[in-house]
Amino acid sequence: MPAQEIAQPNPPPDASLLSDAVLEYSVTLDTKDYLPKDELNAIQLFRRAADYIAAAMIFLNDNVLVEKDITFDNIKPRLLGHWGTCPGLVMVYAHLNRIIRKTGLDALYVVGPGHGAPAILSCLWLEDSLSTFMPEYTQDYTGLKKLISRFSAPGGFPSHINAETPGAIHEGGELGYALSVSFGAVMDNPDLVVACVVGDGEAETGPTATAWHGFKYIDPAESGAVLPIVHVNGFKISERTIFGVMDDKEITALFTGYGYQVRIIFDIPNLDNDIAASMEWALAEIKKIQTAARSGNPIIKPRWPVLILRTPKGLSGPKKVHGEFIEGSFHSHQVPLPAAKTSEEELHALQDWLRSYKPEELFTKGGAPNEQVLSIVPQVSSKKLGQRKESYSNYTPLFTPAWEDLCLEKGSQESCMKAVGRFLKEVVKENPKTFRIFSPDELVSNKLDAVLDDSGRNFQWDIASRGKGGRVIEILSEHTCQGMLQGYTLTGRTGLFPSYEAFLGIIQTMMVQYSKFTKMGSETTWRQPCGSLNYIETSTWARQEHNGFSHQNPAFIGAVLNLKAKFARVYLPPDANCFLSTVSHCLRAKNYVNLMVGSKQPTPVWLSPEEADLHCIAGASVWKFASVDEGVDPDVVLVGIGVEVTFEVVAAAALLRKLVPELRVRVVNVTDLMILSMSGSHPHSLSDEAFESLFTKDKPVHFNYHGYPIELKGLLFGRSSLERITMEGYSEEGTTTSPFDMMLCNHTSRFDVAVAAIHGGAKHNPKVAVKAHEKCSYLKHLAQKEREYIYANGKDRDDMFDTPTFV
Numbered sequence: 001m002p003a004q005e006i007a008q009p010n011p012p013p014d015a016s017l018l019s020d021a022v023l024e025y026s027v028t029l030d031t032k033d034y035l036p037k038d039e040l041n042a043i044q045l046f047r048r049a050a051d052y053i054a055a056a057m058i059f060l061n062d063n064v065l066v067e068k069d070i071t072f073d074n075i076k077p078r079l080l081g082h083w084g085t086c087p088g089l090v091m092v093y094a095h096l097n098r099i100i101r102k103t104g105l106d107a108l109y110v111v112g113p114g115h116g117a118p119a120i121l122s123c124l125w126l127e128d129s130l131s132t133f134m135p136e137y138t139q140d141y142t143g144l145k146k147l148i149s150r151f152s153a154p155g156g157f158p159s160h161i162n163a164e165t166p167g168a169i170h171e172g173g174e175l176g177y178a179l180s181v182s183f184g185a186v187m188d189n190p191d192l193v194v195a196c197v198v199g200d201g202e203a204e205t206g207p208t209a210t211a212w213h214g215f216k217y218i219d220p221a222e223s224g225a226v227l228p229i230v231h232v233n234g235f236k237i238s239e240r241t242i243f244g245v246m247d248d249k250e251i252t253a254l255f256t257g258y259g260y261q262v263r264i265i266f267d268i269p270n271l272d273n274d275i276a277a278s279m280e281w282a283l284a285e286i287k288k289i290q291t292a293a294r295s296g297n298p299i300i301k302p303r304w305p306v307l308i309l310r311t312p313k314g315l316s317g318p319k320k321v322h323g324e325f326i327e328g329s330f331h332s333h334q335v336p337l338p339a340a341k342t343s344e345e346e347l348h349a350l351q352d353w354l355r356s357y358k359p360e361e362l363f364t365k366g367g368a369p370n371e372q373v374l375s376i377v378p379q380v381s382s383k384k385l386g387q388r389k390e391s392y393s394n395y396t397p398l399f400t401p402a403w404e405d406l407c408l409e410k411g412s413q414e415s416c417m418k419a420v421g422r423f424l425k426e427v428v429k430e431n432p433k434t435f436r437i438f439s440p441d442e443l444v445s446n447k448l449d450a451v452l453d454d455s456g457r458n459f460q461w462d463i464a465s466r467g468k469g470g471r472v473i474e475i476l477s478e479h480t481c482q483g484m485l486q487g488y489t490l491t492g493r494t495g496l497f498p499s500y501e502a503f504l505g506i507i508q509t510m511m512v513q514y515s516k517f518t519k520m521g522s523e524t525t526w527r528q529p530c531g532s533l534n535y536i537e538t539s540t541w542a543r544q545e546h547n548g549f550s551h552q553n554p555a556f557i558g559a560v561l562n563l564k565a566k567f568a569r570v571y572l573p574p575d576a577n578c579f580l581s582t583v584s585h586c587l588r589a590k591n592y593v594n595l596m597v598g599s600k601q602p603t604p605v606w607l608s609p610e611e612a613d614l615h616c617i618a619g620a621s622v623w624k625f626a627s628v629d630e631g632v633d634p635d636v637v638l639v640g641i642g643v644e645v646t647f648e649v650v651a652a653a654a655l656l657r658k659l660v661p662e663l664r665v666r667v668v669n670v671t672d673l674m675i676l677s678m679s680g681s682h683p684h685s686l687s688d689e690a691f692e693s694l695f696t697k698d699k700p701v702h703f704n705y706h707g708y709p710i711e712l713k714g715l716l717f718g719r720s721s722l723e724r725i726t727m728e729g730y731s732e733e734g735t736t737t738s739p740f741d742m743m744l745c746n747h748t749s750r751f752d753v754a755v756a757a758i759h760g761g762a763k764h765n766p767k768v769a770v771k772a773h774e775k776c777s778y779l780k781h782l783a784q785k786e787r788e789y790i791y792a793n794g795k796d797r798d799d800m801f802d803t804p805t806f807v
C-alpha cells in the first residue's frame with residue numbers, strides 16, 4: 001500500500017450522528033487533568049521505560065541502554081518480535097498498576113494479541129516479578145541485558161506470551177481465545193477482575209465474535225468480572241483490520257447490541273488521563289452491578305463496560321523510514337526496521353528511536369529503574385500482575401464421591417451417560433464452587449441431565465432462565481466452552497466438557513495449544529500442577545443413526561494421541577461401571593488431557609464394581625466369561641475397544657461358541673488406549689511381557705476398535721509379530737441408518753468379527769480350518785439377511801442388542 005494511502009485511526013464522529021439508542025450506552029467523560037501531576041508523570045515514565053525495553057528486546061544483543069552509538073555488531077542476527085501492539089499493552093499494564101496500588105484491586109491481565117511478549121516481559125521486569133520466578137533476571141544491568149539479549153534467541157523467551165511468562169493463563173500462539181479464557185477465569189472468583197486486551201486482528205476471529213456474549217453466563221453474585229479492552233490500532237500484518245475501518249458509531253452500535261456500555265478512548269494528547277478515567281469508570285460500573293446482585297436486587301440485563309482503545313499502530317516508534325510511514329501503518333506490526341543489521345539508514349533510525357525514550361532518565365547507572373518509574377508498581381507482591389497466585393499455584397483438589405455407590409448391577413443394562421450424570425450430580429453437591437460443566441447445548445441430548453436436578457444452567461440474560469449458582473454453562477459454541485474451560489482450569493478449578501463426538505474436532509487446535517502451555521508450564525520450576533482438561537465424547541458414530549454421516553467422526557481421539565505422551569490419556573470404558581471409575585479418576589487427575597469416549601444408549605453392564613475397579617486399574621483384561629476355558633490357550637484373541645464395538649466382540653464370541661465350538665477364543669477388552677503403545681513410549685504402555693500375557697506371543701489377534709484403524713496401527717507400531725494382527729474400526733462409511741447397519745457398514749459387526757476369528761483360528765486349529773470357508777460364508781449370509789431386514793423394516797431386530805448368552 002503506498003504511503004500516502006495509509007490512514008490514521010478514524011476520529012470520533014460528531015455525537016449528533018449517533019442515534020439516541022446508541023448514544024444512551026456511549027459513555028462520555030470529562031478526562032482533562034483527571035490525574036494528579038505526580039501520578040501522570042509516573043505513568044508516563046513507566047510507559048517510556050517499558051516501551052524502551054520492549055523495542056530494545058527486538059533489536060539489541062548488547063549496548064542495551066545505548067550508552068554509546070549503536071553498531072551493526074549490537075544488532076541481533078535474527079530480528080524477531082512484534083512491535084506494533086506493544087505500546088498499547090504497556091499502557092494498559094501501567095494503568096492497571098496504578099489502580100492496583102491505589103485501591104488493592106485483585107486483577108489478572110490476559111493478553112489476546114499473539115506476539116505481545118516484549119510488552120509484558122518488560123513490565124514484568126520493571127515490577128520485579130521476573131526475578132521472583134527466574135532469579136537470573138535481576139533488576140539491574142545484568143538482568144536487563146539478559147532479558148533484552150536473550151529475547152527471541154535460542155533458549156530465550158519466545159515472541160508470544162506462554163507458560164514461561166509469569167502471570168499468564170493464556171497461550172498467545174493462536175488468536176481468538178483470550179476473551180473466553182478470561183470469562184472462565186472469573187467464574188467462582190467473586191473478587192477477581194480480568195482485564196482482557198483483544199486486538200483488532202483477533203477481534204476478526206469467529207471464537208472472539210461469540211465470546212463477547214460470555215458475560216451473559218457470569219452471575220455477578222458469585223463470580224468476578226471481565227473488563228474487555230479492544231485495542232484498535234488499525235492494521236494486521238499487511239492489511240487493515242475490520243474494526244480499524246469502523247467509525248465510532250458502528251463500533252458503539254455493535255457493542256451496544258451485544259449488551260455492553262461503550263467507552264471509546266481516543267484523545268491522544270490527553271491519552272493517559274483518558275485511560276485512567278475510563279478504567280475507573282469501568283471498575284465503578286462493575287462494582288455497581290456486583291453490589292446489586294450480592295444485595296439480592298440484581299440488575300436485569302446489566303450492561304457491563306467495554307473500553308475501545310484507539311491508538312496509532314506502533315505509537316512512539318519510528319515515524320517514517322525510506323519515505324514510508326511506520327507509526328500508524330502496517331509497517332510497524334512486526335519489526336519496524338527489518339534491515340537494521342545491514343542498513344546505515346535503519347541503524348541510525350533505530351538509534352534515534354531508542355534514544356528518544358531518554359533511557360538515562362529512566363534507569364540508574366547500575367541499570368535499575370529509577371524510583372519514579374516504580375512509584376506506580378503495587379507494593380504488595382501478591383497483588384502484582386505477574387505474581388497473582390491464581391495464575392500459577394491455585395489448584396483446589398476436587399472431592400469425588402465413592403463411584404462404587406452409584407454402580408449398576410452386573411448383568412443389567414444402562415446408559416454410560418445416565419450413570420455418569422448421576423455421579424456428576426453428586427460431584428456438584430460436594431464441590432459447589434470448584435467444579436463446572438461447559439457444554440455446547442448437548443447436556444440433555446447426551447443424557448447427562450441428572451446433574452440439572454439440583455443445579456441449573458448458569459444463564460443470566462433474562463429473568464425466566466436466570467440461573468442461581470448453576471454449575472452448567474451451555475452455549476452453542478465449542479470455542480467458547482473450551483476457552484472458558486481453560487480459564488477455569490488454569491486458575492485452579494476443575495471442569496468437564498461433554499460433546500457430540502463429531503464436533504470436538506472444532507476445538508482441536510485449542511486443545512493442542514493448551515497442551516503445549518501445560519508442557520511448558522511443567523518444565524518451569526515455579527508453575528504448580530493444575531486440573532486436567534476433561535472431555536466426555538458421546539453421541540458417537542456407532543449410535544448416530546438419525547443424524548447421518550455428518551455426525552460420524554471419531555477423529556478427536558487421534559488428536560489426543562498426537563500430544564506429548566506425558567499429558568495424553570484416552571479411555572474407552574466398556575460399560576457404565578467402568579465409566580464411573582474412569583470419570584472419577586480423571587476429575588482428580590492433574591495436568592492431563594483426558595478423553596473419555598462412551599455411549600448414551602443403554603448397553604450391558606459387563607463387570608461388577610470390584611471387577612470394573614481392577615479392569616480400569618489394569619487398563620485391559622481378559623473377559624473370562626466370554627472366552628473359551630476362561631481364555632486359556634486360545635486359537636485367536638478378539639479385542640474390543642469402545643462400548644458398541646465391544647458388544648459386537650462379545651456377541652461374536654457367543655455366536656462362535658454355538659457355530660464353531662472347536663474354536664478357542666479369548667476375549668480382551670481395552671479401556672485405557674495408551675497401554676497398547678510400544679513399551680516405554682507412554683507412562684501407561686504395557687511391558688512386552690504384559691502385552692504377550694494379554695494377547696499371546698504368536699496367536700492371531702483381531703481388534704474391533706471404535707476409532708480410525710490408522711490410530712491403532714500407530715499405537716501398536718514397534719510391538720513384535722504385528723503380522724498376526726488384523727483390525728477394523730470406523731472407516732468413513734455411514735448414512736442415516738440403524739445402529740446395527742452402522743456396524744455392518746464399517747465391518748465392525750459381530751459377523752465381521754466372527755469371520756476374522758475363524759480366519760485367524762484356522763491358522764492354528766485344523767478342526768476350524770476344515771470348516772472355515774463354510775462357516776464364513778454362512779456368517780456373511782447372515783449379515784446380508786440382517787441388512788435386508790433393516791431396509792425392509794426401517795429398524796434393527798428387537799432382540800439385536802439383548803445381552804449375549806453363553807452355553
